[in-house]
Amino acid sequence: MDLRTNLGLKLTAIFLALAAWVYVHNLGDIHKDLKVVVDLSGIPDTLEMVGEQPPDIDVRLRGPESSLVNLSPQKVNLEVNLKDQPLGPGIHTILLDASMVRRPPGVAVDRLSPSSFQITLENRVNKEVPVVVNLRGEPAAGFEVVGTSVVPARVVVEGPESVINKLDSLFTASISIKNARDTLRLELKSLPVVAQVHLVSPDTQVEVVVRIRPIQGEITLQGVRILAAGVPAGVTADSASPRLRMQPATVTVHAEGPRVQIERLTAADLVVVVELAGRNGQDLDLAAGDLAVRAADPQALDVQPLTLSVTVPATIRVSWSGGD
Structure with missing residues (x-):
């Protein structure tokens, strides 16, 4: 029999059979859109990320209704591990793909938006800075602050190079001297730090003396x-x-x-x-x-x-x- 006989009809039959198979295969599947937080890891200890954090990613999932109807963003992870990428100071473009999305079995990823984002990395550096006593309020009438002292007088901080280079000192927590008439002696359990700045010795305790006397x-x-x-x-x-x-x-x-x-x-x-x-x-x-x-x-x-x-x-x- 000549296979070319009625070739058009045969191709149409094959197309219809394939369409039917796809329809039956996807029968009962639904779509669900979730906004997922990027779980970024693998940045070397010698580098720190600065500037904008990775954006939340819109993820379109497809799968059985039973798997998606109650699925929350907390149960879907977008894991981006950079440990195998050549990283250094500067701007890096991170490409996303479906393999990075951790989701329930039988659920497919149809779309990621955006499909990439950029991060900026800087060298992590450290620096010794003085500790400054942060006073709030005024002593009682007729009294004055004649000096302050703090132990340790200096601490070592670390963080992104651009942030640390601008840091000239580190302030203690706010200390009230409202209506004070005598010298104050306090022990502070820790020092507050600004964003992206870390104490090399985070458990450092601080002793503060505020000397107050009559004017x-x-x-x-x-x-x-x-x-x-x-x-x-x-x-x-x-x-x-x-x-x-x-x-x-x-x-x-x-x-x-x-x-x-x-x-x-x-x-x-x-x-x-x-x-x-x-x-x-x-x-x-x-x-x-x-x-x-x-x-x-x-x-x-x-x-x-x-x-x-x-x-x-x-x-x-x-x-x-x-x-x-």
Whole structure:
């Protein structure tokens, strides 16, 4: 029999049979579109990805209704492993194909959109940077921050080269000093870092000291009285005594300390004491450093927080005659 007889009819029959087979084979299949996150791995430890992350990929799946109707994006993985690719700093185009999609058996991948994406890689570098104390708020009225310290003072960070090169310091977590009146001492369990920056020693604990004191002031007081201590018997411990002569009878005192106390201080609150015990009855020239500035009434004034010094004159002449 000649096979070429009725060739057109025979080809039509074959086409119809093939179409019927495809129809029967796909009978009951449905399509489902899912947006899937890219699971990227295989980047060498010496490199880090910067810039935009891989986009979510629209995946069109085809398969039995029983396999797809309740299928969620969490059960479909798009695994992109770059371990066998020659990678270095720069921009790389990653091509996607159906073999990268992990899906249930009997489910096919009809489409991936987009079918590729780009990543940018940079060298991973490290750098030592100072730790800076991050303060929030203000101390109580009349108080001030005079300094901070932190241990460790410097830490080593690592990350993409472009990010690390711009990093000049690392801040601690925010520390409130609102209404504080005394020095604060804190222990912080960790240091916050900016995106893509890592601590080489992530378990580093930090000790912070914030030194707070009253706001300081100063004043110069003229006419502060001079009194003598350890005077011989019969000699009045006052410059008005005819047997005790001090020139001059008053001095100028410079005072430094908490401003709230300095603002209330007057010359009448202080006395300058000349110690005469053990000295011979003769003329003495005492330098300002030999004099002690004290409170005229220790019960009314605490001079402990103050720094007091005689500034004028440079020396005081003291003379007296012997006692009875």
